[in-house]
Amino acid sequence: MFKILERKDLAPSIKLFVMDAPLVAKKARPGQFVILRIREGGERIPLTIADYDAEKGTVTVVFQEVGKTTRELGTMKAGDLLQDFVGPLGVPVEFPHHKKVLGVGGGLGVAPLYPKLKMLHEQGVEVVSIIGAKTADMLIFEDEMKAVSDRLYVCTDDGSKGRHGFVTVVLKELLEQGEKFDEIIIIGPPILMKIGADITRPYGIPTMVSLNPIMVDGTGMCGGCRVSVGGETRFACVDGPAFDGHKVDFDELMKRLATYRDEEKISADRFQEAHECKLTGKIKEAERDAAE
Amino acid sequence: MPLNKSKKKTPMPAQKPEVRRRNFNEVALGYTQEDAVNEAQRCLQCKKPGCVQGCPVQVQIPRFIKLIAERDFDGAIKVIKETNSLPAVCGRVCPQEEQCEQKCVVGKMGEPVAIGRLERFAADWERAKGVKTPELPEKLGKKVAVIGSGPASLTCAGDLAKLGYDVTVFEAFHKPGGVLVYGIPEFRLPKAIVQEEVDFIKKLGVEVKTDMVMGKVLTVDDLFDMGYEAVFIGTGAGLPKFMGIPGENYLGVYSANEFLTRINLMRAYSFPETDTPIKVGKKVAVVGGGNVAMDSARSALRMGAEEVHIVYRRSEEEMPARQEEFENAKEEGIIFDFLTNPVRILGDEKGWVKGIECIRMELGEPDASGRRRPVPVKGSEFTMEVDTVVIAIGTGPNPLLIKATEGLELTKYGYIAADENGRTSREGVWAGGDIVTGAATVILAMGAGKKAAASIHEYLQSKK
Numbered sequence: 122m123f124k125i126l127e128r129k130d131l132a133p134s135i136k137l138f139v140m141d142a143p144l145v146a147k148k149a150r151p152g153q154f155v156i157l158r159i160r161e162g163g164e165r166i167p168l169t170i171a172d173y174d175a176e177k178g179t180v181t182v183v184f185q186e187v188g189k190t191t192r193e194l195g196t197m198k199a200g201d202l203l204q205d206f207v208g209p210l211g212v213p214v215e216f217p218h219h220k221k222v223l224g225v226g227g228g229l230g231v232a233p234l235y236p237k238l239k240m241l242h243e244q245g246v247e248v249v250s251i252i253g254a255k256t257a258d259m260l261i262f263e264d265e266m267k268a269v270s271d272r273l274y275v276c277t278d279d280g281s282k283g284r285h286g287f288v289t290v291v292l293k294e295l296l297e298q299g300e301k302f303d304e305i306i307i308i309g310p311p312i313l314m315k316i317g318a319d320i321t322r323p324y325g326i327p328t329m330v331s332l333n334p335i336m337v338d339g340t341g342m343c344g345g346c347r348v349s350v351g352g353e354t355r356f357a358c359v360d361g362p363a364f365d366g367h368k369v370d371f372d373e374l375m376k377r378l379a380t381y382r383d384e385e386k387i388s389a390d391r392f393q394e395a396h397e398c399k400l401t402g403k404i405k406e407a408e409r410d411a412a413e
Numbered sequence: 414m415p416l417n418k419s420k421k422k423t424p425m426p427a428q429k430p431e432v433r434r435r436n437f438n439e440v441a442l443g444y445t446q447e448d449a450v451n452e453a454q455r456c457l458q459c460k461k462p463g464c465v466q467g468c469p470v471q472v473q474i475p476r477f478i479k480l481i482a483e484r485d486f487d488g489a490i491k492v493i494k495e496t497n498s499l500p501a502v503c504g505r506v507c508p509q510e511e512q513c514e515q516k517c518v519v520g521k522m523g524e525p526v527a528i529g530r531l532e533r534f535a536a537d538w539e540r541a542k543g544v545k546t547p548e549l550p551e552k553l554g555k556k557v558a559v560i561g562s563g564p565a566s567l568t569c570a571g572d573l574a575k576l577g578y579d580v581t582v583f584e585a586f587h588k589p590g591g592v593l594v595y596g597i598p599e600f601r602l603p604k605a606i607v608q609e610e611v612d613f614i615k616k617l618g619v620e621v622k623t624d625m626v627m628g629k630v631l632t633v634d635d636l637f638d639m640g641y642e643a644v645f646i647g648t649g650a651g652l653p654k655f656m657g658i659p660g661e662n663y664l665g666v667y668s669a670n671e672f673l674t675r676i677n678l679m680r681a682y683s684f685p686e687t688d689t690p691i692k693v694g695k696k697v698a699v700v701g702g703g704n705v706a707m708d709s710a711r712s713a714l715r716m717g718a719e720e721v722h723i724v725y726r727r728s729e730e731e732m733p734a735r736q737e738e739f740e741n742a743k744e745e746g747i748i749f750d751f752l753t754n755p756v757r758i759l760g761d762e763k764g765w766v767k768g769i770e771c772i773r774m775e776l777g778e779p780d781a782s783g784r785r786r787p788v789p790v791k792g793s794e795f796t797m798e799v800d801t802v803v804i805a806i807g808t809g810p811n812p813l814l815i816k817a818t819e820g821l822e823l824t825k826y827g828y829i830a831a832d833e834n835g836r837t838s839r840e841g842v843w844a845g846g847d848i849v850t851g852a853a854t855v856i857l858a859m860g861a862g863k864k865a866a867a868s869i870h871e872y873l874q875s876k877k
Contacts, residue, residue, distance in 0.1 A: 144630050158587060164679065164688035165587075190688060205587045207624045337679065337689070340585055340626055341811055342595075342651040343671035347662055354655065354662065359813060373662055376764035380664045384690035391685055 123157075123206035126179060128199050131261040132254070134186040135229060136195055137171070142206050143178030150213030151236035152331065152363050155182060156339040158205040159193055166190050167336045169233035169362070170209060171262075180208070183232035183261065189388035196396075210339045214329065214363050216240075219303040221247040223295070224270070225317055227288050227309025228254055231262045233331055234308045235269070242269035249302070250274065251291045257282035289316050296324050304329060307366060311375045318366035330366035332357045334377060349373050417454035420523025425530050430744040434714050437599045437682055440741060441505075446484070449534040453482035455519055456526045463516030464528060469860040470496045474513055474528055481531055490535040497532075498571045499564060499859060501540060501606045504533025506597060507856045508735050540609060546616040553577040555873055558641040560627045560814065563591025564855045565846025566647035567614055568862030569869075574617035576870050581641070582614075583625040588678060591649055592847075593855070595678040596670075598708050600715070601738075604677075628817035633842060642876070643841050643869045646829060647862060650847035652809040656700065660758030661804070665692060665766035669701070669709045669805035676712050694800030695719045698769055700755055701805035702732040707739065709803045710747045721747050722797070726754040726774050731784040752776070752787065756794065758802060768798045808852050818842075826851065835865030843869055 127139035145155060154169045172181035186195040197203075214237055216222070222241050226234035231252045242248050248269060253276035254260040260275065260282060267273050274291045275283030284291060288309070306329045307317040314330040321328045334346040334357050341359035348357050351368035355361065426442040427433075433440050444452065456478040464474040473492050480489040493500045509515075509529035517525030555578050559570045562584040570580045588594055590607040615621060625631065627648070636644050653668035655661050667675075672691070675681040679689035693716040699709045702725035710721045723742070725732060728751045732739065743749070750771075757770040773793035776785035810827045822830040822838035828849055835843040845861030847853055 148630055162680070162683075162687040205624050207585070207587075207626055207630075209629055210626060337671060337674055338586065340651075340813055342653070343674050344653045344655065344668040345671045347655075349662060373764070377662065377664060379763075380692065381690045384684065384692075387685050388688060388690070 122202040122204060125197060125199055125201050125203065128197070131183065132259045134195070135183065135259070135261055136186070137181060137183045137232075138194075138197075140180045140182065140203070140206055141178060142180045142208075145206065145208045146173045146178045146180050147175050149173040149175075149180060149209040151240045152214030152233075153209035153211045154233075154339070154362060155180065155206055155208035156210060156336065157182075157203055157207070159190060159197075160204045163193075163204065164190055165205070165207075165337060165339070167210070167333065167339055167358075169331065169333070170236065171232040172236055172239075180206075183229065185229045188385045189392040192389065192392055192396075207339065210358060211362050212360065216244075216246075216304065219246050221249070221302050223292070223300075223302040223305045224248065224250040224266075225288050225292050225305065225307040225309070226250070226252045226262075226266075227313040228259070229261070230307075230309030230313070230331075231260075231266065234306060235262050235265055237306055238266070239269045247271050249295070249300075251276065251288045251295075253277060253283075253288035255279065287313070287316075289313065289320060292317060293320050296320065296326075302326055306330075311371050311378065314366060314369075315371035315375075318369070318371075322367050328366035329363050330369060331362045332364060332369065332374060333362065334374060335380060348377075415454055416457075417451055419455060422524045422527040422530070423448050423452040423455075425527070430741075430746070433600065434711075434745040435717075437715055439603050440600050443537055444530055444534040446486075449481050449486075449531060450484060452527050452531060453478045456482070457518055459518055463518065464513040464526075467513040467516035469512065469854075469856045470863060472497050472513075472532070477535060478526065478528070478531055481535060486535060486538045489531075490539040493532060493535055496863075497859070498568050498863075499610055499855070500532050501536035502564065502593060502602060502610065503856055503859070504529050504531075504536050505602050505606075506854075507532075508854060510736055512856070540606070544609070544613055546613075547575065549618060550575070550577040552579065553873075555579065556581070556639075556641045557643045557645065557869060557873075558583065558636045559645045559647065561585075561591055561647040561649060561846075561848075562589035562611070562621065563593060563647060563649050563846060563858060565649075565858035565862035565865075566591065566645065567610060568859040569645045569647065569843075569845065569866045570619045570862075571614045571617055572863055572866035573869060574614065574619045576866075578870075578873070580619045582619055582621045583627050583631070584621065584623045585626045586678065587623050589621050589623060591647075595674045596705070596708070598673065598677055598712050600711065601708065626813070628814035633814075633818045633839075637841065642873055643843065645835070645862070645865050645869065646814065646837075646842065646844040646848060647846045647858070648811060648814055648848045650808040650828075650852040651811040653804070654807045654809055655804055656755065656806060658755060658757055660760055660766075663758055663760035663766045663802075664764045665694060665800055666758060666802045666804065669699075669705045669803055670808065672709050672803045673705070673712065676716065682716060691716065692801065693718050694766075696799045697721045697801040697803065698724050698755075698797060698799040699803045699805055700724045701807070702727065702734055703805065703807070704734050704738055706803075706805035707734045707742045707747075709805050711742055711745060713801065713803065714745055714747065718801070722750050722799070723747055724750045724753050724755060724769070724771065724797075726752065726787045727784065728752055728776060750797075754787065754789065755802075759796065766800055766802055768796050769802060770794055770796050808847075810848055810851075833864065834868035835861055836868060841872075 349370035681691035846858035
């Protein structure tokens with residue numbers, strides 16, 4: 122069992138857990154991920170490592186409440202235990218001797234972008250970052266990103282904070298203005314990474330993306346996470362999750378991510394129902410107590 | 414002792430095909446005491462028993478069968494356990510027809526003695542009574558690490574614990590048992606039996622750590638630094654092979670590993686009570702002809718598929734699956750398309766599988782495996798409409814731990830090179846089971862675990 126040491130609500134549906142996982146923390150490197158399971162009968166879900174502290178033995182993960190498992194995770198608090206927390210999985214990212222790097226993070230993607238930029242910043246690389254979200258209150262890791270960036274652009278889709286528009290608009294502007302980067306790292310929803318990679322391609326700048334396909338074991342055993350990269354089948358869990366964004370078949374990835382859409386809905390609806398029953402049950406109990 | 418001269422094996426009660434094809438309960442129900450005694454009386458008690466030679470771990474077969482015939486079931490299981498630590502498993506999944514039973518003299522005039530069924534009976538007899546923990550020797554104060562928790566690892570760990578070593582098993586999944594848990598379905602090997610075997614080695618003092626992806630969270634070097642004096646690697650052949658044909662990434666195409674793991678380990682058959690889903694359509698094609706293909710096809714049926722095909726490029730004769738599993742699958746209504754090879758998987762605009770384009774094959778000259786090589790018949794392409802495809806054409810070695818371990822010599826196929834005692838090129842490191850041989854049987858893996866345990870013991874005794 123693995124203990125949740127700290128919980129932070131970063132945005133209405135985005136939560137951060139600091140987990141007690143000393144062995145994982147000791148080996149974790151930027152770009153790696155964990156697989157967790159809440160309890161017996163639960164599913165195994167991959168989450169990218171957002172931060173780690175080998176000395177304290179902690180690993181930080183950030184998740185958005187979307188399906189059943191993440192919603193259930195969202196009901197948990199500091200002191201609660203997770204059944205399984207496996208890692209660090211995947212290949213750590215490595216950068217050659219870069220001078221200047223651009224990081225582009227959209228939505229939840231800012232969390233996995235952070236440790237990579239933090240490492241580059243600590244290595245003395247000049248870091249420019251563009252982060253964005255739908256609305257101001259959905260924006261995460263702004264302070265953390267500020268701390269590791271020489272220059273930070275903030276965007277929101279509705280204009281409630283920073284630039285009005287997508288992160289890819291700023292990305293395009295910077296490149297059009299002739300700014301040069303040794304590498305660009307784009308992490309976010311697949312469609313954002315696809316558009317972003319299309320923007321950087323004509324400039325010939327190496328572009329790294331981090332993929333989050335459906336996984337079961339996370340150790341190369343099932344092949345469920347297979348993605349086409351440069352026409353070859355790769356397993357995101359053991360060959361990635363970081364890949365050359367110019368070579369990834371994002372259309373295929375997006376299709377494959379929809380495999381269990383119907384089942385995900387069944388699960389989420391059941392969870393919602395059970396949860397509401399619990400809530401209404403509690404309200405009824407309270408009413409009864411008040412009446413007595 | 415009276416001799417039963419029946420030419421046929423005493424039948425074992427089983428679920429009827431029309432019933433079992435829709436449930437995950439065990440197919441074969443096991444012998445009653447009367448059945449077992451009756452069958453045991455078919456054994457001729459040969460002076461030079463071929464069956465023992467046919468057994469990879471040399472179970473003293475005539476001895477235990479004699480005890481069953483004498484109704485000394487406790488004695489029988491004791492004899493089996495002298496050399497086989499997982500009899501309830503082996504009695505169910507060993508290919509006896511190629512091993513002990515193939516060498517049985519009774520089999521020359523009819524059906525051989527049902528050695529597997531008798532082994533299963535004796536093991537189940539003991540399980541029903543509750544397995545006693547043997548007395549443990551004094552601790553030697555030496556630590557051994559075992560990586561993986563499949564049949565090779567469980568056997569190795571159990572044997573070393575009985576010798577007095579402090580053994581830790583490191584398992585990547587959340588549940589120990591390896592292929593016995595994620596691969597072999599409930600209807601062939603109930604998971605409760607695997608759990609009992611794991612509980613048994615825990616009673617021997619073995620510590621089992623789950624969620625430990627070795628090579629990632631800890632390396633072999635870390636283990637030596639932590640004070641382990643020997644390491645056994647039994648990580649299996651877990652890397653799924655795909656065919657490399659167009660369309661393999663369409664939705665609804667699974668590797669057998671994923672298909673079976675979702676069902677067996679993650680219990681997708683209980684979805685949405687459990688959280689892991691699986692998509693099994695109306696018409697399923699399983700590609701391959703081994704036991705894993707049979708398991709996948711029969712699982713698909715139990716998940717509600719209306720029609721399940723096994724598509725195999727060779728003919729029935731070359732099929733590597735056990736005869737018994739083939740019979741079971743046929744009885745349950747699985748359709749076999751022999752001499753048929755997929756060339757392309759077809760999908761719809763949303764990316765879902767809608768069919769497989771196949772080509773008919775014919776058998777040519779023998780190939781390296783000694784089996785006649787299947788060659789395509791020109792112009793015989795045809796399309797099979799299916800909505801789910803499971804690829805069960807074999808597995809390779811998972812490179813995760815291997816890549817993270819320095820100084821480990823590999824075979825040309827990427828498996829770990831080891832001598833007959835499981836010794837690898839690296840001092841203090843042994844390996845055994847599928848990670849050395851490639852995908853093979855439970856009993857061979859157990860045999861390898863056993864030899865390695867003996868070799869590790871010898872090494873640690875001489876190393877002062």
